[in-house]
Amino acid sequence: MDTMHADLLVIGFGKGGKTLAATMGRAGKRVVMVERSAQMYGGTCINTGCVPTKALIHRASERPDGADPAKWYAESVASTAALTAVMRGKNFRMLDTLDSVTVVTGTAAFLDDHRVEVVAGDDRLEITADTIVINTGATNVIPDVPGLRDSAHLVTGTELIASPEMPGRLTVLGAGYQGLEFAAMLRRYGTEVTVLESTARILPREDDDVARAMRDILQDEGITFVTSAHVTRVEDRDGAAVVHYEQDGAAATVTADAVLAATGRAPRTDGLRLEAAGVRTTARGAVEVDEHLRTSRPHIFALGDVNGGPQFTYVSLDDHRIAADQLLGEGRRSTADRVAVPYTLFTTPPLARVGLTETEARAAGRSVRVAAKAIADIMAMPRASIVGDTRGLMKFVIDAETDAILGAALLSVDAQELVNTVALAMRSGTTASTLRDSIWTHPSSTEAFNEVLATVVR
Numbered sequence: 001m002d003t004m005h006a007d008l009l010v011i012g013f014g015k016g017g018k019t020l021a022a023t024m025g026r027a028g029k030r031v032v033m034v035e036r037s038a039q040m041y042g043g044t045c046i047n048t049g050c051v052p053t054k055a056l057i058h059r060a061s062e063r064p065d066g067a068d069p070a071k072w073y074a075e076s077v078a079s080t081a082a083l084t085a086v087m088r089g090k091n092f093r094m095l096d097t098l099d100s101v102t103v104v105t106g107t108a109a110f111l112d113d114h115r116v117e118v119v120a121g122d123d124r125l126e127i128t129a130d131t132i133v134i135n136t137g138a139t140n141v142i143p144d145v146p147g148l149r150d151s152a153h154l155v156t157g158t159e160l161i162a163s164p165e166m167p168g169r170l171t172v173l174g175a176g177y178q179g180l181e182f183a184a185m186l187r188r189y190g191t192e193v194t195v196l197e198s199t200a201r202i203l204p205r206e207d208d209d210v211a212r213a214m215r216d217i218l219q220d221e222g223i224t225f226v227t228s229a230h231v232t233r234v235e236d237r238d239g240a241a242v243v244h245y246e247q248d249g250a251a252a253t254v255t256a257d258a259v260l261a262a263t264g265r266a267p268r269t270d271g272l273r274l275e276a277a278g279v280r281t282t283a284r285g286a287v288e289v290d291e292h293l294r295t296s297r298p299h300i301f302a303l304g305d306v307n308g309g310p311q312f313t314y315v316s317l318d319d320h321r322i323a324a325d326q327l328l329g330e331g332r333r334s335t336a337d338r339v340a341v342p343y344t345l346f347t348t349p350p351l352a353r354v355g356l357t358e359t360e361a362r363a364a365g366r367s368v369r370v371a372a373k374a375i376a377d378i379m380a381m382p383r384a385s386i387v388g389d390t391r392g393l394m395k396f397v398i399d400a401e402t403d404a405i406l407g408a409a410l411l412s413v414d415a416q417e418l419v420n421t422v423a424l425a426m427r428s429g430t431t432a433s434t435l436r437d438s439i440w441t442h443p444s445s446t447e448a449f450n451e452v453l454a455t456v457v458r
């Protein structure tokens, strides 16, 4: 077996790991990056996650008049694959062009707490390292429904976006991030979409009025929602999947060409042999880390989805800042520093959120004022009419005593950009009144803040 030594060994080409590898490589450290697949250089986000899904969502609304939906879908899948190939190449070169960094393609597993074995076909390589970073991401959970795993029609998002064939009928299990984004996107291409959600309503963590506004928009686009759905079994029949479910005790079925499992993503630790390194996992299967992202073996870090934190690319990126500060800096940065981390669900229009919901703020005993307005009623936001989408609402949750912004839900065109301004305001202690009375460009979406924040509705 060949052997190598590194100052830093990174397992998994994810956002946090690759950024840390580049930072450490530029600082002159000997770095080895191990990635199991050449198709995954750059990780989930650019290859199978954020980038391809958002590219497909964007193109769904761009279909030229009269174009055949299935043909447009196949073209969109092909152009998205071309885009991810370019990004994959750039990601590979970002590391490969650094003299002190080596990219190894193969699957890594621990031999002990300083030694890792990498297997690629018949080839085996042993790497010893002073510091090791686990950045192996997460995998889609397939719910334990009889017949589902054996169905020829079961797909994950990764498989769905790789196939040029647009499903005529799609059943989505789960109305979370993946479920709603894929449902909204495929409906726009022309697919008949049914979403089965096990809880009582979609977006169970959001306020009722926000979840209802989202459901109304997606239902108007033609998506069927079944909430409180208990999926009991799946059977393949006549070239399709028949999904059996119960709602309020009544049995029903929906027939689909594809059944998408969008019921969560679990940290990927299988095959890593963490026990050989003495690295502990949590009850939920994540690699256990402290606030500096060190595992139970302090020279081994875990970054990104695998450590059980919020599953977003920018959180993995921030994980890299914490690890870099431990390895090269003053060691002060920690996960406790994170305030007002925003997130966006990329439906059309998108729903962006930051901070507390109204329900959470009231449950926490805060004295709350709410400012909210439907986009169609906001006079000071002509941008929505200019781009032709006046659906949705903006809602701010404000501390009645201090005027601090506690949270916001922005279901609106440009929400994925707007939310970053609100998050910055929250982090810097900028009050709701300051945001209300600020000068914003025109015609923009941000100027809606002038009007929405002037309206304390209850």
Ligand SMILES: Cc1cc2nc3c(=O)[nH]c(=O)nc-3n(C[C@H](O)[C@H](O)[C@H](O)COP(=O)(O)OP(=O)(O)OC[C@H]3O[C@@H](n4cnc5c(N)ncnc54)[C@H](O)[C@@H]3O)c2cc1C
Binding pocket: 011, 012, 013, 014, 015, 016, 017, 034, 035, 036, 037, 040, 041, 042, 043, 044, 045, 048, 049, 050, 051, 053, 054, 106, 107, 108, 109, 135, 136, 137, 138, 157, 178, 268, 271, 272, 303, 304, 305, 306, 310, 311, 312, 313, 314, 316, 346
């Ligand atoms: C469909 C979809 C859409 C998403 N959209 C968004 C979005 O819009 N915005 C957002 O912020 N987040 C989004 N996410 C979440 C985001 O993609 C993840 O949070 C992020 O990519 C996690 O990055 P990571 O650093 O944890 O590792 P990953 O990017 O997941 O990388 C892990 C890498 O490790 C490799 N690996 C695994 N095991 C081994 C091993 N034993 N040996 C060697 N290599 C191994 C894998 O092949 C993979 O390349 C989306 C996710 C999905 C699935």
Ligand SMILES: NC(=O)c1ccc[n+]([C@@H]2O[C@H](COP(=O)([O-])OP(=O)(O)OC[C@H]3O[C@@H](n4cnc5c(N)ncnc54)[C@H](O)[C@@H]3O)[C@@H](O)[C@H]2O)c1
Binding pocket: 143, 173, 174, 175, 176, 177, 178, 179, 181, 196, 197, 198, 199, 203, 204, 229, 231, 262, 263, 264, 265, 310, 311, 312, 343, 344, 345, 346
């Ligand atoms: N735009 C983004 O930032 C983006 C996009 C996609 C994914 N992601 C990340 O990936 C993570 C995983 O996404 P996800 O949508 O798979 O998970 P999720 O946790 O967001 O949603 C899963 C949904 O499935 C439901 N569910 C669970 N079991 C079910 C069953 N048997 N039948 C029906 N419904 C069931 C849950 O109640 C929940 O509503 C997200 O939490 C997010 O962090 C982010």
